[in-house]
Amino acid sequence: MIIKPIDREEKRSEMSGSVAEMDRREFLKMGLVITGVVAGGSLLSVASAADKLFPGDSFLKKYPYRPHYAMVIRVDQCIGCLRCEKACVVANSVPAYGWRTKVLHKEVPEAIGQKREFIPILCNQCNNPPCVRACPVTATFKNRQNGIVMMDVKKCIGCKICMAACPYNARYFNEERGAIDKCDFCLESRLSKGETKTACAEACPADARVFGDLSNPQDRVYKMIHQLQKPIWVLKRETDAQPNIFYTKG
Amino acid sequence: MGGNGESTLTDCLKGASRRVVSSGPFYFVFLGICAVVFIGGVIAGIHSVYVAGSRHAYGTYREIPLGMLIATYTFFVVTSTGLCLLSSIGHIFGVEKFVPIGKRAVFLSIITLLSGFLVIGLELENSLRLAIFLFLSPNLSSNIWWMGVLYSFETVLLIVEFIFLMQGKHKISATAGLLGIGFGVAAISNLGGVFAMLNGREFWYGPYLPVFFIASALLMGCAVITFFTPIAFAIQRKDVDDAMASSIESVAKLMMVMLAVVMFLTIWRMVSLTVGSPEKQMALNIFVSGPCAFTFWGLEITLGLIIPFALLLLSGGKRIGLMVLAAAFVIVCAFFARLGMVVGGEMVPLYWDLGVKEYASLHQYSPTWREILVVLAGAGFCGMMFLLGEKVFDGFAEEAAERGLRAKKKVDEK
Numbered sequence: 001m002i003i004k005p006i007d008r009e010e011k012r013s014e015m016s017g018s019v020a021e022m023d024r025r026e027f028l029k030m031g032l033v034i035t036g037v038v039a040g041g042s043l044l045s046v047a048s049a050a051d052k053l054f055p056g057d058s059f060l061k062k063y064p065y066r067p068h069y070a071m072v073i074r075v076d077q078c079i080g081c082l083r084c085e086k087a088c089v090v091a092n093s094v095p096a097y098g099w100r101t102k103v104l105h106k107e108v109p110e111a112i113g114q115k116r117e118f119i120p121i122l123c124n125q126c127n128n129p130p131c132v133r134a135c136p137v138t139a140t141f142k143n144r145q146n147g148i149v150m151m152d153v154k155k156c157i158g159c160k161i162c163m164a165a166c167p168y169n170a171r172y173f174n175e176e177r178g179a180i181d182k183c184d185f186c187l188e189s190r191l192s193k194g195e196t197k198t199a200c201a202e203a204c205p206a207d208a209r210v211f212g213d214l215s216n217p218q219d220r221v222y223k224m225i226h227q228l229q230k231p232i233w234v235l236k237r238e239t240d241a242q243p244n245i246f247y248t249k250g
Numbered sequence: 251m252g253g254n255g256e257s258t259l260t261d262c263l264k265g266a267s268r269r270v271v272s273s274g275p276f277y278f279v280f281l282g283i284c285a286v287v288f289i290g291g292v293i294a295g296i297h298s299v300y301v302a303g304s305r306h307a308y309g310t311y312r313e314i315p316l317g318m319l320i321a322t323y324t325f326f327v328v329t330s331t332g333l334c335l336l337s338s339i340g341h342i343f344g345v346e347k348f349v350p351i352g353k354r355a356v357f358l359s360i361i362t363l364l365s366g367f368l369v370i371g372l373e374l375e376n377s378l379r380l381a382i383f384l385f386l387s388p389n390l391s392s393n394i395w396w397m398g399v400l401y402s403f404e405t406v407l408l409i410v411e412f413i414f415l416m417q418g419k420h421k422i423s424a425t426a427g428l429l430g431i432g433f434g435v436a437a438i439s440n441l442g443g444v445f446a447m448l449n450g451r452e453f454w455y456g457p458y459l460p461v462f463f464i465a466s467a468l469l470m471g472c473a474v475i476t477f478f479t480p481i482a483f484a485i486q487r488k489d490v491d492d493a494m495a496s497s498i499e500s501v502a503k504l505m506m507v508m509l510a511v512v513m514f515l516t517i518w519r520m521v522s523l524t525v526g527s528p529e530k531q532m533a534l535n536i537f538v539s540g541p542c543a544f545t546f547w548g549l550e551i552t553l554g555l556i557i558p559f560a561l562l563l564l565s566g567g568k569r570i571g572l573m574v575l576a577a578a579f580v581i582v583c584a585f586f587a588r589l590g591m592v593v594g595g596e597m598v599p600l601y602w603d604l605g606v607k608e609y610a611s612l613h614q615y616s617p618t619w620r621e622i623l624v625v626l627a628g629a630g631f632c633g634m635m636f637l638l639g640e641k642v643f644d645g646f647a648e649e650a651a652e653r654g655l656r657a658k659k660k661v662d663e664k
Contacts, residue, residue, distance in 0.1 A: 097305065098312070104606035119604060130450060136395035137383035155383045158304075158375020161394055163315035167450030169600045172312045175303050178376060236600075239450045 064127065065147035067213035069185050070244040071122075071201070072224045072232075077208040078118040080105065087203035091189045098172040100183040101200050120209060122200070123170035123183035124235070124243030125149050131162035131171065140180065147244065148187050153179035167236040168243075185211070214244070224248065266642040273641060277485060284633035291627020295372030298620045304375060307620045314596045318617040319373035321589040322625045324441060326366030326632075327401065328463055328588070329581075331438040332471025333359035334408065336501070338431050341415065342424045347500040350493050351475050353646040354482065356412045356427070358474055361635040363405055365628040372624045393443040400437035404430055416643065438463050445595065452526075453533035453595040458519055465511045470584055472505035473558075477577035478636060480570050485637065486645040490570065499567035505577070509559045516551070532598045532612075537590065541597070541612065545590045554583025 080103055088094060088101045101122035109115055129149050131140050139155035140162055142148070156179035163171045163180065174181035185191065186198040195202075201211040212221030225232060230250045234243045273281075298307030310317040337355035340348030371377045380398070389395050407430035414423035442460030449455045479498055483490045490498070523534035537546040558576035565572035599609035617625075640646075 102608075104601065104604060104608050106604065106606045108605075119606060121601070130448065133389075133391045134394065134444075134448070136389055136392040136398060137380070137387045138389045139383070139387075155379060155387055156376065157380040157383065159380075159394060160310070160315035160375075161392075161444065163312065164596065165448050165450065167600060169313065173305065173315075173375065175305060235604075236450065241450075 063215035065143075065145065066215050067146055068215040068244070069125065069146050069148060070212065070214040070221050070225070070246065071185075071198070072210040072212075072221050072246045072248055073120050074208045074210065074249070075117065075119055075247055076249045077206045078103065078120060078204075079206050079208075080116075080118040081205065083203040083205060084120060084200035084209060087199040088183075091186055091199035092183075093176075094181070095174065095176060098174060098181060100170075100181070119247075120200075121168060121170075121235070122245065123149060123166075124168050124241065124245040125183075125185060127242035127244065128240055130165040130167060130239065130241055134161045134165035136161075140182075143187070146187070148185050149182065150184055150187070151180060151182060153177050156180055167239045167241055265644070269641045269644060270638065273485075274487075277637065277641075281634060281637045284630045284637065286630070287626045288630030288634055289627075291623045291625070291630060292368070292372070294620045294623035295627060298624070299372060299375060302620075304373075307618060308373075309616050309618045309621060313599065313613045314593060314615045316592050316596065317615055318589055318593075318621045319369055319624055321592040322585070322628055323366045323370040323373065324592065325585050325588045326362045326369065326628060327441060328438060328467045329470040329474055329584075330359045330363035330366065331404075331434040331464075332467035332469065333362065333474060334404070334427075334430055334434045334471075335468055336471035336475060336504075338427055340497075341420065342427045342431070347497050350497040351479060351501060353412070353415055353643075354479060355471065355475055356408060356415060357639050357643070357646070358478060358636065359471075360405070360408045360412060361632055361639070362474070363401065363408065364635070365632045367401075367405075368631055369624060369628040372627070393440045393447055397437055397440040397444060400433050400440060404433040404437055407433060416646075435464065438467055445591075450600065451595050452529040453523075453598070458515075459591075462512075462515050462519070465508060465515055466584065466587075469505060469508035469512050469580065472501050472508060473577040473580035473584070475501050476505060476573050477581060480574055482636075482640050482645060485640050488645070495568075495570070498570065498573065502562050502565065502567050502573050502576075505580070506559060506562050509555055509562075509580070513551075513555050513559075516555070528603070529598050532602075533594060536594050536597050536612065541614070542590045542594050545586050549583045550587040550590060553579050554587060555580075 082103055084101060085099065085103060088099075092100060094100050101120060104119040104121060106117040106119060107115060108117075125148055127147065129140075129142065132138075132142055132149060135141075136159065137155050137157055139152050139157070141150055141152065143150050158173060158179065160173060160180070163173070171180050171182045173179075186195070186200075190197070190199060198209070198211050201209040210221055210224060212219040214222055214225065216222055217226075224230075225246055230248050232246050232248050234246055236243070298304060304310070308317065308319070333355045336348070337352045337359065339345045340350070341352040374380060384395065384398050388399075407426045411423050411426040411430055414420075414426065439460040442463040445451070445454035446456060446459040476498060479494065480490055483494070520534060520537070523530045536542050558579045561572045561576035561579070565576070567573075593615045597612045597615070599611075599613060601609040
């Protein structure tokens with residue numbers, strides 16, 4: 001059975017008449033209110049702009065982690081070379097039957113101009129992760145220091161409820177580990193060894209994946225998120241998972 | 251005193267083994283089939299999880315992580331709670347007509363619960379870790395954690411209830427039973443919550459499933475008692491006595507009410523899916539006209555609800571053959587309904603709305619023969635324990651004496 005996806009962009013345009021304006025609103029809701037954070041309480045220009053849209057102090061909170069790792073995916077920069085997938089496999093010993101990150105392909109032959117788009121996906125390291133809530137034995141948990149959703153493989157009972165709970169299809173059962181496996185922003189394989197980038201971000205020749213610290217106003221990710229010129233969105237926002245993977249274009 | 255106790259126990263065991271041994275050839279044929287199916291299924295399950303690997307042995311995969319075995323577990327534990335609820339109507343809440351089925355219902359509740367544990371044990375990748383970390387590393391926000399703990403307590407309470415019920419100590423038994431109901435209802439609603447609180451899955455998410463599971467549990471309890479009680483009497487080579495026939499009639503009436511309730515809930519469930527997000531409508535289409543249409547219309551609705559209701563209506567509460575047939579349809583079709591509920595909730599791809607090639611079509615699921623063997627292991631265990639239980643506990647013979655006493659008491663009162 002082939003599914004005909006609903007053209008949500010078209011719907012959005014119909015609703016607001018301005019995609020860019022809608023996306024800004026979405027960004028403010030998602031990036032700030034839903035994520036529930038503003039860096040160090042010192043976000044000035046955006047905070048004041050956001051304050052106009054969302055009065056009150058609901059979003060004037062600090063980022064919960066130091067560092068607060070996040071990734072911005074510049075969808076229009078992705079060329080679909082899949083080097084990120086390969087780098088991830090090598091860095092994290094991902095077996096052939098699984099994946100921690102994947103690049104999805106979208107083709108719209110009738111589109112004017114660009115007819116193909118690539119959408120990288122990975123664990124969204126959610127601030128409110130459904131997988132962590134669902135796990136009966138805390139085998140998956142939020143790292144208290146940096147917010148990365150981690151696995152304690154020796155506790156995993158293999159019930160797979162976290163796989164069902166994850167709105168991002170980011171988990172699989174790793175036979176070799178005897179536990180669920182997922183992206184950990186390369187914490188185990190790279191960050192803990194002094195590297196500053198994930199394997200996928202490092203391997204990307206088009207700078208489509210920007211990895212960084214959302215709690216540091218000097219960080220590139222911070223700067224990309226805290227601006228109003230370009231649309232920023234997250235996937236599956238309706239689940240209130242509060243993801244830390246942001247998407248942008250332009 | 252110890253000597254007397256030992257001698258009583260020895261007498262009981264001797265009596266039980268004598269009753270088993272003296273059973274007819276049909277009994278042994280059925281017992282043998284159940285035992286073979288049970289042992290074969292357990293071996294297949296252990297081999298699948300610990301030798302072959304579930305990725306190779308079972309039909310589940312990344313996009314459909316929960317399959318037939320989870321559906322079977324759900325089927326058994328829902329049935330167990332239903333039997334527990336049904337037994338309580340008589341021996342806890344004092345409704346006279348439901349008293350005769352009490353002991354058998356509690357016994358069947360225990361064995362269906364154990365069957366559920368058996369199947370889930372052969373589905374989990376690391377069952378041993380569950381036993382350790384359920385207590386050492388609990389996650390109080392997890393429905394599965396609550397379900398596991400509550401069902402563990404319920405198992406103990408049901409066993410206590412059954413032991414004291416068999417000893418005729420009704421006060422202690424009723425207290426354990428009452429607690430068992432509390433734990434059972436809490437456990438089954440948490441089982442509903444396992445699915446209902448996954449807000450990334452549109453088909454499951456919401457308060458419907460916990461409520462539906464409780465209604466469905468009582469329906470299953472009625473069906474199982476209606477199906478197994480006449481068989482139990484056949485095993486004893488006895489006719490169903492008047493008190494038991496009257497009890498089955500009451501259970502059948504309650505089954506009709508629960509069929510109507512489940513039908514009502516199912517209709518509104520489906521109607522409510524017609525509005526809302528596109529994902530919900532896609533899930534609806536899976537059942538109405540998609541891959542699950544036959545299971546839904548043919549088994550869950552027609553054979554599982556409408557035909558049993560009609561058969562029970564025709565039986566007039568008297569024709570036991572029709573009632574047994576209706577109950578059999580309910581039981582078998584409820585299994586497929588659980589399967590549809592579990593798998594149907596995972597068939598819509600999570601990324602379908604992106605319009606990407608990788609997730610342009612519905613996920614498919616087909617159970618493997620190993621999964622079917624594990625399901626049969628659960629059914630075999632259930633059947634084996636039922637057959638043995640009827641002999642070991644002598645067809646719950648005390649009931650007949652009690653029923654006689656009650657009947658005598660009524661006559662005296664008159």
